Amino acid sequence: MLIGLDIGGTKIEGVSLDPSTYTLINKVRVATPKDNYAAFLDAVVSTIEALSSDQAPISVGIGCCGSLSKDTQRMQGSNLLYLNGEDFIGDLKKYIALPITIANDADCLAISEFKSGAAKHAENSCIAVIIGTGCGSGIIINGDVVTGLNNLGGEMGHNPLPGYKQEQDGEAVTCYCGSTNCIESFCSGTGFERTYAAKHVLLKAKTIFEQAEQGDADALQHIDTYTDQLARSLGSIVNVIDPEVIVLGGGMSNQGCIYPLVQDKLSRYTFSKAVTTQVVKAEHGDSSGVRGAAILPQLKGLV
Secondary structure (H helix, E strand, C coil): CEEEEEECCCEEEEEEECCCCCCEEEEEEEECCCCCHHHHHHHHHHHHHHHCCCCCCCEEEEEECCEECCCCCCEECCCCHHHCCCCHHHHHHCCCCCCEEEEEHHHHHHHHHHHHCCCCCCCCCEEEEEECCCEEEEEEECCEECCCCCCCCCCHHHCECCCCCHHHHCCCCECCCCCECECHHHHCHHHHHHHHHHHCCCCCHHHHHHHHHCCCHHHHHHHHHHHHHHHHHHHHHHHHHCCCEEEEECHHHHCCCHHHHHHHHHHHHCCCCCCCCEEEECCCHHHHHHHHHHHHHHHCCCC
């Protein structure tokens, strides 16, 4: 069987799949340790071992926030700050004697949705954007993932928010990456909560959406601003890549009210004002990234 892991800021999800049909065999989910690399590595190893208890795995694919530096093979660009600079795959191989490969979590989402999900009708291209704890994207062009020279392909979350204005977007903010006003600081779920708290009170995203459903004016205005920020960000991507489909994943993607708002606003920020690019929800939901991770070793010819 194939084992896939989806590692995010809040949870580590693991699945085992049949290598021929990709039928789900088993699933495990644990909380991601917040500030300890040793505890994190232990959680990853334990998840793999739990998935291996019934059948023998043939490989492990990992979708993770961040990427491997091509020069050092150490982690970089992760919003799990304790991961950056660590030899994660090297350390994991000390415990797991299987082919192991890793990709950005958004790349795994893109693979899953392009092959068998919401973008399966696309002929050549799609972009999958995670709007959860962080914000990143996976790019499919000509049916393959674009990772780039420095394994930074798809790091849209660390571009500056297009059209930033203090009066509409709030005070400038320095991202953990060191840049100012990164898209992630506004369009992630944590960014959505941060910008609301700056004007009102600290609430969970779910609560803000619930208040909007009840007609709360502050919540409704905040969602309108958020979807405008997201449309600005996606519009800049359309102007560069012009994908056939944009797929949204991550916790914020589960809020159905954002789709018509983003779709309506998107063409305001594209060169052509008549773009037909569809913005859709990931078909496989929260499990899409982990499914893409599981098939990574097959795609790379490791099994």
